[in-house]
Amino acid sequence: GIQVEQSPPDLILQEGANSTLRCNFSDSVNNLQWFHQNPWGQLINLFYIPSGTKQNGRLSATTVATERYSLLYISSSQTTDSGVYFCAVKTGANNLFFGTGTRLTVIP
C-alpha cells in the first residue's frame, strides 16, 4: 500500500515560534487531510487539501501533489497547539492511510 512519512517525529518549540511539518507520500492521492490529535485522542480536522494552499488563522497548508508532499505551517505557536499532528491520504478506496505523526510540544 501507499507509504506516508512525516517529519520530524518530534518537535519542541518555544511559545511564539513558527514551525513546518512535512508529509511525504509514495503514490498519487485524491485526498489529503491534516489532523491534530488532542490529549483525549480525538482527531480534529485541520485541512482537507489534496492540492494547493489553504490558510486558517495561524495555520496554513500546502500540498504539491505532483511532487507527492504536503507541508503544514504553524505560526506564532501557542501551548494549546501541543499534541500530535497526522497527515492522512486516500487513494482510490474511501479509507485513509495515516503517517506516524509529528509530536509537537510548545513550551511557555
Added chain:
Amino acid sequence: KAGVTQTPRYLIKTRGQQVTLSCSPISGHRSVSWYQQTPGQGLQFLFEYFSETQRNKGNFPGRFSGRQFSNSRSEMNVSTLELGDSALYLCASSLGTSGGANEQYFGPGTRLTVT
C-alpha cells in the same frame, strides 16, 4: 450540525470476551469507517460501511466485524478478545460518494482495555 458520536467512551474487558462498539455519523453522511490506533502500529484502517454494505476492508482477522444500519449508524464487534486488541477505536464519517471529496470526520473514540 452534531458531530460523530461514539459509545461507550471507555471499556474494560477480559481476554476471551467479546465487545460491541457503536458509532453515529454526521447527519446526511452515509459512509462510516473504523480505525484502530495503538502505540506500536499507529492508526490502521479496519473497514468501511456504505449504505449497509461493507465496501472496503483492512488487514485484520475475522474476529473484527461490523455492520451498518439503515440510519447509517454502525457497530463494530470484536470477538474472543486478545490483549493486543487494547487500543483506541476511532470511527470516521463521510459522505462516501464515489469520486467525491469525502472529507472524513472523526468521533472521540472508544478506548478499549483488555486484561
